[in-house]
Amino acid sequence: MKMEYKQHFAAILYGAFDQQLEEETIYQMIEKPKLMSHGDLAFPCFALAKLRRKAPQKIAEETANAIDDPLFVKVEADGAYLNVFLNKQQVAADVIKNVLNERENYGSQNIGNGGVVTIDMSSPNIAKPFSMGHLRSTVIGNSIALILEKTGYKPVKINHLGDWGTQFGKLIVAYKKWGNEEKVRKNTIKELLQLYVTFHEKVDQNPSLEDEGRQWFKRLEDQDTEAMELWKWFREESLKEFNRIYELLGITFDSNQGEAFYNDKMDRVVHLLEGNELLTESEGAQVVDLSDDEMPPCLIRKSDGATLYATRDLAAALYRKETYHFVQSLYVVGNEQSLHFQQLIKVLKKLGYDWADGMHHISFGMILKDGKKMSTRKGKVVLLEEVIQEAIELANTNIEQKNPNIEDKNKVAKSVGVGAVIFHDLKNHRNNDVEFSLEDMLRVEGATGPYVQYTHARASSLLDKGLTKINVNQPILLQDDEAWPVISEIMMFPEIVERAVKSYDPSLVAKYVIDLAQAFNKYYGNVRILEDEQQKFSRLALVKAVSVVLKEGLRLLGISAPKEM
RNA sequence: GUCCCAGUAGCUCAGCAGGAUAGAGCAACAGCCUUCUAAGCUGUGGGUCGCAGGUUCGAAUCCUGCCUGGGACGCCA
Known part of the structure; x- marks a missing residue:
């Protein structure tokens, strides 16, 4: 989505430069100056200087004199830069009107053309606690789904449960050796985890346990009754616990088909690979050789x-x-x-499936403890549910202290607590590793989810008190200089959404929403919105636009925006 | 050993389709609530952008090498 003012500027320059540069090229070169004194849009003339063999300063100067357009209040050459200043009042009115008309659809665009995008996400392992790592996958996947939807795709969220694999063989062995039915029934995940940990402790002294585990897994694959029953039991109890967390996060799935679902679909894969002569034997196992692509072989079948x-x-x-x-x-x-x-995609390509080019690994960094990867095997995990509950508690305390008379206190506390946890996960680029810090997750000041929610609540409160019905057709005339940074942020939103979907990066939206909230809070601190009857309407229109965009931005992250908090 | 990711303020991070004086938040310090929600705002201090070369009119941003940290590398997922 192109910014219309930038586009306009590019078109004018295209003419002014006698079409020496493509309009698209010019558009790409136009930048947004960091300093307000440098105007709203700028064009550096260095490239053209080379083309024309003329001093860039001179080109900037000549072009500045040649441009005359009602949208630009001032066109100025500053060194080699051509700086233009927009007609702020007009732009502000246009932008606000646009948001008030489109409401939550502001920033929506059709990039996807209704194309389906499956998202493999969350995927916790049965019989293990829902860890911080799974939170990342859940929350990132959910936000990407929302952003995809906003840009015209049809996301399909798949919770690819880790409900199959050798670890179930190990677990069955551990349960049969040291397990206690009553204890497991009472506290499923905690007990199963303990059994898993015990298994790994004992395996050091008794390596044959590994073989036993593998045997039991084989029995599971062969549909052995005893194995299947234990497995089903473990699975059901675990799911109950996971659903409590999804409920808290407000996240649902379109499919819960986990690994076990594919049990009867494996032979086909093996046959397909055989039919294409891709399968070779190596050290007793069946593999697809990928040495041509400088990758280690892809293991298909164990010995x-x-x-x-x-x-x-x-x-x-x-x-x-x-x-x-x-x-x-x-x-x-x-x-x-x-x-x-990489191997997965490569093998599919070798099978002739070019659609595998549409498969993307949306990777994310690890949650570290003391700079190291957390290990389930040693039982060192932080339980997500407890963290969320703690965040909600804290939000509750804050509400009691600061605003005890609001409606739906519990609902608001949940929204804010969960908002803090989700935002904390999404605000930094997903590939960064994060050192686990409860303190950071519970933070509500500064660049946090609650800060943005709070800003939205303030805006909502103003709209409530303003009592003026916002009539879209009434002319908007904003005279405050302080309003411009806010307008400028609002203007950016569609571009942010576009960049976020193209790079599968929710953190862009999170950072944006912080920037907008910051700009608005500055405005709020400097301008009394409800005092001047003359300007009240225009100012409230701006407030409304801000609240719409903040709410929509938060929604794209999977966070709700209460009206009061 | 090979490959991948990261290294920017005391801490956590933005900026990295090259552009003007490298920005936020936290922490520290100093202010602002009889007036629209102080979960807020204003101000101060704080930087060899890991190191060394190279490309360029211009490099935190691109290329090469090195250092440091993390991760992956056949029968776990």
Whole structure:
């Protein structure tokens, strides 16, 4: 989506430069000056200087004199830069009107043309606690889905549950050896985790446990009754716990088909690979050789005949393509698995499936503890549910202290607590590793979710008190200089959404919403919005526009915006 | 050993489709609530942009090498 003012400037320059540069090139070169004294849009003349063999300063000067347009209040040469100053009052009125007309659709655009995008996300492992790492996948995937939807795609959120694999063999062994039915029934995940940890402690002394685990997993794959029953039980109880968390986060899925769903779809993959003569034997296992692509081989079948992660993901990719006819298929999975996805895509390409080009690994950094990866095996995990509950508690305390008379206190506390946790996860680029810090997650001041929510609540309160019905057709005349940075931010929103969808990067939206809130809070601090009857309407129109964009921005992150807090 | 990611203020990070004087938040210090929600605002201090070369009129941004940290690298997912 192009900014219309930038486009306009580019068109004018195109003429002024005697069409020596493509209009599109000019558009790309136009920048937004950091300093207000440098105007609203700027064009550096260096490139043209080379082309014309003329001093850039001179070109800037000559062009400045040649331009005369009602949209520009001033055109100025400053060194080699051509700076233009927009007619702020007119632009402000246009921008606000635009937002008031489009409301929550402001910034929506059709990039996707209705194309389906599957998103493999969340995917917690059965019988293990829902960790901070799964939170990342859940929250990032959800936000990307919302951003995709806003830009004309049809997202399909798939919770690819980790409900299959050798670890269930290990777990069954551990349960049969040291487990206690009553204890597990009472406190499923905690007990199962403990069994898992015990298994790994004992395996050091008794390596044959590994083999036993593998055997039990094989029995599971062969539909052995005892194995299946234990597995089903573990699965159901675990799901109950996960659903409590999804409920808190306000996140739903379009599909809960986990790894086990693909059990009967694995043979087909193996046959397909055989039919294409891609399968070779190596050290007793069946692999796809990828040495031509300078990658290690992709393991398809273990020496005991059992399938692997890659086999399952191949089956899932085929199933998803055939079921959803996706144009893109995203995998929101930690960056330590990047090799796996490179191999996955490569194997599909070798099978002749060019649609695999639409598959993307949306990687994210790890949650570190003392600078190191957290390990489930040692039982060192932080329980997400407890963190969220604590955040909600804190929000509650704040409400009691600052604004105890509002309606729906519990609902608001939940929104703000969850908002803090989600925002904390999304505000930085997803590929950064993050050191786990409860203190940071619970923070509500500065660049946080609650800060943005608070700003929105302030705006809402003004609109309530202003009592003026906002009539879209009434002329808007903003005379405050302080309003301009706010307008300038509002103007950016569509471009931010576009960049966010193209780079699968919710943090752009999170940063944007902070910038807008900051700009608005400055305005709020400097201008009494409800005092001057003459200007009240125009100012409230700005406030309304801000509240619409803040709310929509937060929504794209999966965070709600209460009217009071 | 090979490959991937990161290194910017005391801390957490933006900026990296090259552009003007490198920005936020936190922490520290100093102010602002009888007036629209102080979860806020204003101000001060704080920088060899890991190091060394190269490309360019111009490099935190692009290229190469090195250093440091993290991760991945066949029967886990």
